[in-house]
Amino acid sequence: MEPRWKRLLWLKQEFPDNHTDPEFLREVSQLQKVEQIARKPSSSYQQVVIDFLLLYHRVLNTGLMYVTFTLLYYYRCDPMYFTGSLTCLSFLAATLFHYARMSLKSPLIIIFSMLVLSPVLKSLSRTTSSDSIWTISGWLTLFYVTSVSVRSQSIVSTNLLVANVAVLGSRLNSTTDVFCFLLICIELNVLLPYFERSLLERKLFIIYGATFVANSVVVYYFVALCLGWIYTTVFAFSSLTFVFGLPRYFLYWQDHYCKNEPLLSRWDAKRPILD
Amino acid sequence: MQYVFWPQSLEEGKHGSRTVVAVRESDTGWMVLALLEKQEYSSLVKAGSCEKYGFTNIGKWESSSGFTFEFSKNTALFLVKFKPPRLNLMQFYSLEPIALVLPEKDYLIGSAAGNNHNSLREFHKGSELSEFGLRKSINLINMYRKHLHRLNLASEKGHYRETSQLSLLLARGAVFRRPVTGLRRCAVYLTICAHFLAATLVTFLNMKPLKLVNFSSTAQQIDLRCRQLCYFPEQFLRINNSESSGSSQRTDVKSQTSRIRMFPCNSYPDYIRFYNTIWLIANDVSFGLSLGALLAENQCNIAVFLNDMFTRCLYERVHFVTTALSHNPLGIKLNGELAKFLSDLFLWTIDFSYSMYIKRITSTRCISIFISIVSTASCFFGVTFALAIAVDFVSFLTMHISLFYFISAKMYHWQLHVMQTLLYLFCGKKRNVLRNRVDSNLFELDQLLMGTLFFTILIFLLPTFLIFYVLFTILRLSVLLPELILEFVMALLNHFPLFVLLLRIKDPMRIPGGILLQPIGGGPEFKLKNNPLSLKQILRPYAVLLATMVDNYFTLSTFREILVGFPMTIKRHRMYRVLYSTLPEVPTKTSEVWTSLMSFTNS
Numbered sequence A: 001m002e003p004r005w006k007r008l009l010w011l012k013q014e015f016p017d018n019h020t021d022p023e024f025l026r027e028v029s030q031l032q033k034v035e036q037i038a039r040k041p042s043s044s045y046q047q048v049v050i051d052f053l054l055l056y057h058r059v060l061n062t063g064l065m066y067v068t069f070t071l072l073y074y075y076r077c078d079p080m081y082f083t084g085s086l087t088c089l090s091f092l093a094a095t096l097f098h099y100a101r102m103s104l105k106s107p108l109i110i111i112f113s114m115l116v117l118s119p120v121l122k123s124l125s126r127t128t129s130s131d132s133i134w135t136i137s138g139w140l141t142l143f144y145v146t147s148v149s150v151r152s153q154s155i156v157s158t159n160l161l162v163a164n165v166a167v168l169g170s171r172l173n174s175t176t177d178v179f180c181f182l183l184i185c186i187e188l189n190v191l192l193p194y195f196e197r198s199l200l201e202r203k204l205f206i207i208y209g210a211t212f213v214a215n216s217v218v219v220y221y222f223v224a225l226c227l228g229w230i231y232t233t234v235f236a237f238s239s240l241t242f243v244f245g246l247p248r249y250f251l252y253w254q255d256h257y258c259k260n261e262p263l264l265s266r267w268d269a270k271r272p273i274l275d
Numbered sequence B: 001m002q003y004v005f006w007p008q009s010l011e012e013g014k015h016g017s018r019t020v021v022a023v024r025e026s027d028t029g030w031m032v033l034a035l036l037e038k039q040e041y042s043s044l045v046k047a048g049s050c051e052k053y054g055f056t057n058i059g060k061w062e063s064s065s066g067f068t069f070e071f072s073k074n075t076a077l078f079l080v081k082f083k084p085p086r087l088n089l090m091q092f093y094s095l096e097p098i099a100l101v102l103p104e105k106d107y108l109i110g111s112a113a114g115n116n117h118n119s120l121r122e123f124h125k126g127s128e129l130s131e132f133g134l135r136k137s138i139n140l141i142n143m144y145r146k147h148l149h150r151l152n153l154a155s156e157k158g159h160y161r162e163t164s165q166l167s168l169l170l171a172r173g174a175v176f177r178r179p180v181t182g183l184r185r186c187a188v189y190l191t192i193c194a195h196f197l198a199a200t201l202v203t204f205l206n207m208k209p210l211k212l213v214n215f216s217s218t219a220q221q222i223d224l225r226c227r228q229l230c231y232f233p234e235q236f237l238r239i240n241n242s243e244s245s246g247s248s249q250r251t252d253v254k255s256q257t258s259r260i261r262m263f264p265c266n267s268y269p270d271y272i273r274f275y276n277t278i279w280l281i282a283n284d285v286s287f288g289l290s291l292g293a294l295l296a297e298n299q300c301n302i303a304v305f306l307n308d309m310f311t312r313c314l315y316e317r318v319h320f321v322t323t324a325l326s327h328n329p330l331g332i333k334l335n336g337e338l339a340k341f342l343s344d345l346f347l348w349t350i351d352f353s354y355s356m357y358i359k360r361i362t363s364t365r366c367i368s369i370f371i372s373i374v375s376t377a378s379c380f381f382g383v384t385f386a387l388a389i390a391v392d393f394v395s396f397l398t399m400h401i402s403l404f405y406f407i408s409a410k411m412y413h414w415q416l417h418v419m420q421t422l423l424y425l426f427c428g429k430k431r432n433v434l435r436n437r438v439d440s441n442l443f444e445l446d447q448l449l450m451g452t453l454f455f456t457i458l459i460f461l462l463p464t465f466l467i468f469y470v471l472f473t474i475l476r477l478s479v480l481l482p483e484l485i486l487e488f489v490m491a492l493l494n495h496f497p498l499f500v501l502l503l504r505i506k507d508p509m510r511i512p513g514g515i516l517l518q519p520i521g522g523g524p525e526f527k528l529k530n531n532p533l534s535l536k537q538i539l540r541p542y543a544v545l546l547a548t549m550v551d552n553y554f555t556l557s558t559f560r561e562i563l564v565g566f567p568m569t570i571k572r573h574r575m576y577r578v579l580y581s582t583l584p585e586v587p588t589k590t591s592e593v594w595t596s597l598m599s600f601t602n603s
Helices: A022-042 A045-073 A080-097 A105-122 A130-150 A155-169 A175-201 A205-227 A229-256 A262-267 B038-047 B049-053 B103-109 B112-127 B134-142 B144-156 B159-205 B217-251 B264-297 B299-325 B336-361 B364-381 B383-397 B399-426 B445-495 B498-506 B540-553 B556-564 B572-582 B590-602
Strands: B002-007 B017-023 B030-036 B056-062 B066-069 B077-082 B429-432 B437-440 B512-519 B525-532
Touching: A045 A130, A045 A155, A045 A175, A045 A205, A045 A229, A080 A175, A105 A155, A105 A175, A105 B445, A130 A155, A155 A175, A155 B399, A155 B445, A175 A205, A205 A229, B002 B066, B002 B134, B017 B038, B030 B038, B030 B056, B030 B134, B030 B144, B038 B049, B038 B144, B049 B144, B134 B144, B159 B217, B159 B590, B217 B264, B217 B383, B217 B445, B217 B590, B264 B299, B264 B364, B264 B383, B264 B445, B264 B498, B264 B572, B299 B336, B299 B364, B299 B399, B299 B445, B336 B364, B336 B399, B336 B445, B364 B383, B383 B399, B383 B445, B399 B429, B399 B445, B445 B540
Parallel strands: B002 B030, B002 B077, B077 B525
Antiparallel strands: B017 B030, B017 B056, B056 B066, B429 B437, B512 B525
8 A cells, every 4th residue: 555645744755845645636626615605605794793793782781780780889779679670571571482491490599599698798708808809800701701702602601690790799788789689680691691592583683673772772871871971982983893893804804814624724834833 | 519618716726637527408518517636537437426417527627728628529619707606695697687577567667678588589590599508508507506516525425424414404403393383383374364454455445436546645555565565475485485495405416406407596586576675664664763753853843834834825825816817817808707707616615625624624733633643654654654644635635726627627628629519510510420520511590500609609708718727727736746746755765676776786696687798818718797787777667657757747648638628637556557566466365375374384
């Protein structure tokens, strides 16, 4: 049997210098076929914008958590009615949409365990300074957004979110506040995305659009209320750039620099791996 | 190839030409016994003792030219000079180091003898010594003086003198027999009683569900002394039996040529061990007398001092530190509620134990009573008992600190364990016990939420647990250290190879650790030398003990265990097992000792 050519420099092989491996030619022709069939329509501008929009929506959702926190921590709002109505609403939605996975047991367990743990949480970070808590929360949010952008629905992202909520909740003043904050955040950040995803699956785009608009309105109104119009404008422009401008660059990058193709990367020039 | 073993100082004071008389057994070299005149040798031959005992003429010796070998021509000759060992002074040559520990316990000290065996075997292979039977030759050399004695008897034709000696001995025995037998009987009964008591005590102390030996060093000390007491009759019998057989050898040479082959050095290690133990006990008691006197003299001062120290160290300091922990010490951010709870718990225990027993026990009166007890024990049973009681006293008084340590270690360990499990949950993984690995797992939403909430809470509580754990670990260590030092002193006093060390100085021939063949002057002449046991070999059990201690307390794995919160304990029994290597694992039964003693007295 004839020895096969190997793509290794340190081997002395019985091949001429200008040897071209037949495998290479075959794979290149395959690659061209693949590019013609699959690659072009997969990354159209519209699709990428929609993907970015979804991610943007999740980030806005996360923003709702800070909105709630600020309302409770700085403005000392009474969260009871809001929590009650939101919980009723989510139960209503659950019964309306017949979620098979949402039995009655699991929400009851969650609610009661949070009721038990909220006094402990309240006293948890009493001796720690607020700055450290803000820093920890900031990092946790960053990790959360990163994990969401990698995979929209994963265990790690949910856990990061809950940890973030627990850390923030430990700053609140009363046990009721802590409990309500936990419940609201879980409903807004775990149940709401779940609900929205099921809307998308059922192709109920109008309702989804309505939730999206409502979400944006709440966040923007709150930012305007707290930080003023200048910040709101900057925020709006940056989010517009993110949703509509960045996809262009993404496509450009995917066309020219991305080496995600398994066939391409196999024959490309490689960097040496040194110990 | 022939080997001739030539005693040093044989030629001294001899002139002219002599006949070299030697003896050998199968597979050994020739051992030269004497340089005889021609007439002497011929008279020996005439008497027929040459054939009987195997005395052979192997050559000639001239004062001018030295030894010429004539027994068999055309063979290479190696002359090995040796200093005749005196068996009655317990000197002998041996290929292996003399066993200071019991052979069945050799594995405990990592067997230095085993290594020597190997090197010896290599030596055998290298120089093809196996064919001439080095071991047998060494045995023959050890018997040199007996063979020489026989030769002298034969040449003097002193048969009748021998018998008269025998009858004299017998007569003397008959005179003293009756009262001696009575005394012997008494001694035997006493010994059996003592042995029975000691054996019962050992069994009681080692009884399974509550192994007292593992808890208290006093129990350990009693156990050690009882074991030694149980082993004494056995050792005594072994030593004396071999002596009696030796004396019988001396008297009836005629009949038993085979008995002379029996190696008499077998009981010497027993002899050394026996007297080492006796000496150590005597030492112990004499130290104990002086310590007891000292303690009794300064009883009041010591009591006041100890009272002051115990109150300060065991109550006030601990109280102060535990209180300080609940007020954010050194600016460390502890969880206020938890720290308060833990410190209240420990403070309550401290107050309780102080008012319950520490206060009463450490009162000046109690301590002075205790000191008088210790000094009496020290006078009667030796300083080791005093030390053992002191160790037990300290460990009893510091019980609350040990308790805190175990509680905080347990809590800390649990916390770490739970946190590890929850961390797996955080990453969506789960430990698979069946395959002993971590697998991915799909969790329900409620599991995730609760797990993460608990995880966050535990992370915030960790520093509080950690600081309590660190504090009580330090306290526990500071209590353990003096105990360890005291126990090490006890180990020294109990097991120090004093007798062997003195023998090493006095007469190294008695503790052979092998042999050494030194070439003389380049020719085929060698000098056989005794290689006495080195200090390293003698102190080997201590080296092993130290290594075990270092292994147990000063390694990375121990540090890791402390870090993870595994409670550290003194595995007293396992550690000092090395030093018990001169005692059998299970004391012999009283009935066996009885039968052997009776047979000894009746013989």
